[in-house]
Amino acid sequence: MVYSRQIKLISTLLNHCLSIKSVKFIHAHLIKLNLSKTNTFLGNRFLDLYSKLGTVKDTLLAFDDIRYKNVYSWNIYMRVCIDFGDIQCARQVFDEMSERDVVSWNTMIYGYLSCGIGDHALGVFAKMQAFGVVPSEYTYSIVLSCVRSVSHGMEIHCDMIRKGVGFSSVIVGNSLIDMYCKHGFVDYAFRVFICMKEVDNFSWNSLIAGCSKWGYEEMAYNQFCIMRMANYLPDAFTVSSVLTACSNIKDLPRGVQIFALSIKSGFLSNTIVSSAAINMYSKCESIIDSISIFEEVNIWDSAVCNSIMSSLVMHQLEENAMQIFARSLKKNVRPTEFTLSCLLSCAWMFQPSVQGTNLHGLVVKLGFEYDPVVSSSLVEMYSKCGFFDAAKIIFDKMEIKDIISWNSMILGFTYNGKTEESLKLFVELLKTGPPPDYITLLGVMLACNHGRLVNEGLSIFCLMENKYGVRPTDAHFTCIVVMMIQAGKLNEAINIITRMPNVLNGYICELILSIRGVQGDLESIEKVAERLMELEPMSSLPYIVLGKAYEVRGRWESVARVKKMMKDKNISKVIGCSWIGVNSGLFVFEENEVVHHGREHVYLTLGLLMHDIENEGYISTVELSGR
Known part of the structure; x- marks a missing residue:
């Protein structure tokens, strides 16, 4: 009786231990009384506390100190191995256990899942069922989080129903909602949600996030309103999902x-909410508000910085994005793969030999060189800059080549006139790569256009839907029409135009007016010009072509009317320009421009150069004045 009271007293004391020091003090007292080795219950209590408060060494010593180990002792030991990332040791312990309960199996399944080895976790689950061990609710919640297809998730769902695991458990219900929403089966998630006897904030959040992710934005907002009406308090995750x-x-x-609700609820300091708010204002064409939020929260976190940088790039404010990136590095914000991908996508706008190379060096330094997203961005950057050797080296080294990287290479070759290389890469993609998408086929058709391979381009266009499973878009129709017009096949081009989803888009109108000019039927020119005026009201091309067409035919009143229309709408002729990057800055020089950045120094230097050229006898003053 006295012995059991001592055990109860010690167990009560251990319940109030909050530091490793107090645990060691009580443990030392028990060792003196020779109670820790012989009493398995107390030994397991100390083992559990050491695993939570102490070091690995403390835990191993406590484990070795237990003379009569039971399944609970081995489960704790296995959990410690998993917590410290030694999954092989945990599996060895699991295989050597003479007795296993459901907790043992759950621990091993969770261990593989925490290490990102979902297939092994599912393998242990299958083995668990083969051994006749009945899975618990916790088992199903773990397994549902690592299924790779919705069909497999449905099989597990059916197995749960057969074994009598209903929706009385919030954990199981939430796992099913999360699984169905993750794979886009929002209607199934709703059915589970309705059948649940009890729901919590996680249930609502999973449902709202799933609706937002898969294009049911209106439904997400409605569920948010119903959630508030049902007296559930939204948290930061709820607000961020609705903002998205x-x-x-x-x-x-x-x-x-x-x-406004997020500010009222005090969620603005939460990085998830502030990032979602920055993205929301940016996508709603209010970048100034995005910048204001970023400056107001003043949180230098990777999520917030990524949001503002991507927003700035989206609104063609690449220089500002680079400045934010430089400031984030000074504040010790570690760049993520998303950060680097975003910046690489706009590095070609500056000096690629400087900015792009620096970013590439940072990618290597941070260990993102083999990340599929970052590698694809590097390929895209070098392709846009014309550095095909560098792009090809990175592309060839990529272990996982997604369709984005293939498209970047194909389009890079295409835009730089390397038609043959682009088509060869397309053939290689069909043999070894993923299925081509609409961007791939557009790039190949553009390559055929640049290489004057009309028959090949037309063949790909005709086989798009039947052979490659890609429905032609307006861009594909435009590309093939351009190809036909440039090849002089106007009748074929007109036949294709009649099949286009949007007949006579802006680009087609511009092309027809540019090629046919003032020649041909005036009625056709007027029709195309009027269509282009509707599509692109500020474009000067239709007015110029129409004015010249009237002028050639001597219709001076119509010429005057066209000029008056241009004046009334404040439409002026497009001025050509060139640009150059200097010290990470972008300077634009327009045609016939006298006023620009550093004009005095530019013209002074130009004058000195001309003086030196004249003195050397390369050019005379008369020749100079005549040019």
């Missing part, structure tokens, strides 16, 4: 309301 839904459909009024 508003940004996807560019619903600024609702987004502003949700943002």
Whole structure:
């Protein structure tokens, strides 16, 4: 009786231990009394506390100190191995256990999942069922989080129903909702949600996030309203999901309301919410508000910095994005793969030999060189800059070549006139790569256009839907029409135009007016010019072509009317320009421009150069004045 009271007293004391020092003090006292080795219950209590408060060494010593180990002792030991990342040791312990309970199996499944080895976790689950061990609710919640297909998830769902695991458990219900939403089966997630006897915030959040992710933004907002009416308090994750839904459909009024609620609820300092708010305002064409939020929260976190940088790049403010990146490095914000991918996508706008090389060096230094997203961005950057050797080296080294990287290479070759290389790469993609998408086929058709391979381009266009499973878009129709017009096959081009989803888009109108000019039927020219005026009201091309067409035919009143229309609409002729990057800055020089950055120094230097050229006898003053 006295012995059991001592055990109970010690167990009560251990319940109040909050530091490793107090645990060691009590443990030392028990060792003196020779109780820790002989009493398995107390030994397991100390083992559990050491695993949570102490070091690995402390835990191993406590484990060795237990003379009569039971399944609970081995489960704790296996959990410690997993917590410290030694999954092989955990598996060895698991295989050597003479007795296993459901906790043992759950621990091993969780261990593989935490290490990112979902297939092994599912293998242990299958073995568990083969041994006749009945899975618990926790088992199903772990396994559902690592299924790779919805069909497999449905099989596990059916197995749960057969074994009598219903929706009384919030954990199981939430796992099913999360699994179905993750794979885009939002209707199934709703059915589970409705059948659940009890729901919590996680249930609502999973449902709202799933609706937002898979294009049911209106439904996400409605569920958010119902959640509040049902007296569930939204948390930071709820607000961020609804903000994302508003940004996807560019619903600024609702987004502003949700943002106001986040401020009222004190969520603005949460990086998830502030990032979602920055993205929402940016996608709703209010970049100034995005910048204001970023400056107001003043949180130098990778998520927030990534949001503002991507927003700035989206609005062609690449220089500002680079400046934010430089400031984030000074504040010790570690760049993520998303950061580097975003910056690489705009590095070609500056001096690629400097900015691009520096970013590439940072990619290697941070260990993102073999990340599929970053590698694809590097390929795209070098392709856009014309550095095909560098792009090809990175492309060949990529272990996982997704369709984005293939497209970057194909388009890079295409835009730089390397038609043959582009088509060879397309053939290689068909043999070894993923299925081509609409961007791939557009790039190949553009290559055929540049190489004057009309028959090949037309063949790919005709086989798009039947052979490659890609429905032609307006861009594909435009490309093939351009190809036909440039090849002089106007009748074939007109036949294709009649099949286009959007007949006579802006680019086609510009092309027809540019090629046919003032020649041909005046009625056709007027029709195309009027269509282009509707599509691109500020374009000067239709007015110029129409004015010249009237002028050739001597219709001076019509010429005057066209010029008056241009004046009334404040439309002027497009001025050509060139640009150059200097010290990470972009300087644009327009045609016939006298006023620009550093004009005095430029013209002074130009004058000195001309003086030196004249003195050397390369050019005379008369020749100079005549040019």
